[in-house]
Amino acid sequence: MRTTPDKQSVFSHVFSGLEDKKGMSDEPGKGSSDNVQVAVRCRPLSSGEKEAGHSVVVSVDVEQGEVVLTPPTSAGSHRRGEQARTFVFDSVFGPESQQLDIYNETARPIVDSVLEGYNGTIFAYGQTGTGKTFTMQGEKEPPEKRGIIPNSFAHIFGHIASCQGETQFLVRVSYLELYNEEVSDLLSKAVRKRLEVHVRPDVGVTVRDLSCFVVKNADEMEKLMTIGDRNRHFAVTDMNEHSSRSHVVFSVTVERSDVGPDGEPHVRMGKLNLVDLAGSERQSKTGAEGERLKESMKINLSLMMLGNVISQLVDGKSKHIPYRNSKLTLLLQDSLGGNSKTVMIANIGPASYNWDETLNTLRYANRAKNIQNKARINEDPKEAMLREFQKEIEELKRQLEEGSGGEEGEGEEGQRGKRKKRRREDNAGISPRSAAKVRVQLERERAELLKKTGLAEGERDSTRRELERKEEELAKAQEQHAEMERKLKDLSSKVIVGGVNLLEKAETQQRLLEQSARELEKRKKKEAKLTRKLQRKEAERVDMEEKYATLQDEAAAKKTRLKEVWREVQRTREELSNQRADFEQERQAMEETVRELSREVRLHQLVIDAYVPDQYQQLIHSHSTWNDDTGEWHLVGPFINVIITHYDIISVAWHTLETMSRDLSHHLMITRNQNGTPEWHTSPTTLGRSEFTLCLRGHSSADVSCIVT
Template structure:
């Protein structure tokens, strides 16, 4: 099939008790019919609200069940057909990301996207005919740009990223766990959740300071009427990133400061759509699931917002990132007959074992038990050697020569690109002056809209009389006045857009300066630690 854009929906929660105690007001409004979101800057009566349009907008009284049915259901259904899919939440700490992804058990309508996806997949498996399934799960964490296996024997062990032409980017030695039911999926996820890096911040006492990716790997073998097997493989990534707010909002210092800078670097790379290019290598959060951002995957981004005016800057930043993410285009396709499908290996192994059993049953009855045992050992040894060679070849094939760029190089590249973009915006601002053209146009129309004249013969000019009736003069006058009014209204609209653009440039300059200070502070902290 052709390309499709990343699907983006936004959701904002009610004001919480802390925000009510601070006397915060609602800064967000939505138009669900047009899927538009408006954010109003506090204490700024003359500044118009900023407007954004998405694939779906959900406010306080709309449930997670509705979000899943309208936005996530088609994506998960595609995974059961052999497509890859990714669902991830985005937003500041405490905006409702975990509530959207994990949910609560009561009321049932607010159960999260993840448990609903589990149920959806296993219901599809139960309804499938003439099809065998293998379902495996993995769970990893990206903490300070280091990858850990949350389900491994040693959760503190650092995993390396590798790249291969077929499976793409993957975490080497990441453990896979076979699951047979929704309950087993939930048990596996709960075990990994307890191993996540959690630290208290000013935004949320249970704030997760890491990104996590829970993946469901689905392999299907369908047998057609002719008895031929057809293999397909789908994968569902469920991403729960850390908060996107700046350090000044979290009160981060020391190690927390270093974490927060890494988080913002990852999330900035994740949704940076200035040139419709995603800088994957800037961050492991973008490099690991890079197929989700411009590759062979259907992707859904759920941007979560706090409606409080005290969180205006964070909410505006989230809306901007979400708006940029819409420009990323993927090319999803069905993964048919994958070369490294584990289900195929299992089927071949079953065939070999059946052949061994058949050959053992065909041995003459007069063959002694000792010779039969020796033959079995020989067959078993040969089988194990061949299996070991296959596994070694498979591991060697997955190795890649791709190397990670150094963190400082990625940080410097990100800083230079943002500085360059800001200089371009500033220079273009100095060059644009559309109002001068409109003033000249206004003067020309003022002259043109005056009464028609001709030479009087004495060097002067006098109004034309007699050739045009009064009614025709009035109609000409009315049409000119109407056109002047229409042009005037157009001028007001252009001036309003110009004002909004100037405000946007000012906001972007302020945001850039804040991020620049954060990066410089983190760099200084890292240098001091290494010294």
């Protein structure tokens, strides 16, 4: 199931394809501008919030797509008496909303586009504990409680199963985690290995060495998701018993091959990125300390960078969008302002004590509405695997046919026949039928050999050896044949065609999804009918009004209109002043983060100054280079980097000119001299030419010295 893990691309740029089953898109490669779609989901009050007596400050108008945030009434709240805030979004969902409705309204159109060959991203954003993971993953049972990710599996394989004709599909998945600004592979055995993110002009953002798995049905996908989830970083915080401490991206790549009007197969490739972000949080509310605090700061910082990117994209003034300021924005580069159809689901809580955070999330989401993406259907992308698989299958079939196709030619002793047989033995092995014939022939030759009495001993031996050699060759050829058949079966099973059940256990899910999609369709039709009726009534009313209007009426109407305009001006003024106040608050929050960060930087500097002598700090400075691709500092050598994490613990890395890093800690020995001072030594045998001595003298860390010899 696993494919070559190297150079797997995440959020790849080159996506192309066709619009309908038969033909290619009229203008391959051309995209249309689409705004990022934004949905808001408000979860119900939790039992803890009810017990604590928190009031509800969020109301949702599904028809109008409106969310209203009313200021808290509790005496202690610093926001008491403020203006209510109203926001309008593409869709909004209240506390009673169902997982299936969320899927059908927000995710279904994106997944449909991915099946046509577009990139799609669905990401959940919001304060910690507001239901991002619930929305993206949901609960395992009952099926109605499943989230967007498992529903998309049922949708994808339900669609493939319903496809008729010659369309072939290849589906593969990968699952990555971004924890403390480091990317790792949740499906790898070396799950904590740090991976590098690169931006390649031809392919877009790629994660080197990220493994990907070809899947044949919805259940295999689900198993992989469960494996990855087990490796994810979670923790208990005051705000959430099962809080995600990392951002994760589950990617599904769907490649499809259709025969175009030119009679040739064409491949389209769509990639679906399902992103569950870690929640923004306040230290005072989550009770974070130590490691949790560090995680929390990294989470907040990356989300702040994401907000910054969103603002700059919307602002449109700056040509340079600071994607490289964090790994999160780098990974989301194509999804925000790039080649992708994107939906953002902003999760909020309804309780009064979260007023500030909820307002922040709504403001964030409101800004994101204006991001313009340029998704395109590309055709025949370079990194498609389906065509490679198809070619390999064809080649294997051809070779196997050659291996068994020469039966009529058996017995022909001409040179051509011999060449063909040799090639068959070399490449394709031999089919069981041909092998049986050859075996009969060999048996016959053996019997004849036994019958011959007048042969010299030497001649008999050489004939016997020849027979044995032929038998060995036959066995080898049969083995090759069986191996090729196995390979062919394996490859063919990975390339999926429609018309078969690919859902197994996910069948109920697919049924529920379809049923809910039908209900949604019915609801929409009913709504459209009502809207038309309302419009007719409104037109009738306007007609009547026009008929009976007098000058006096006109004057009254104008007066009313004037009043309305005046009210509008007042409202806008208030909104402007609210926005200024909000902006000020946001600026203060940013300043606080900057202060926290500078405190951390100072602490690091203190540790460095205390433990790393000046000459080594200068050495590090002079050997450090900034890599624009990875957004990181790299050390170039040869050079020994000494990091002291504890008085008695030293780790040493040797950096060669190629920036390869080797941890040398295990080559170090500690001894104490006659004064009792600890000294570190390296083992000369293991270090060879790059031998060096490292000493730690006295208790003062400033005495650490490191000499390369």
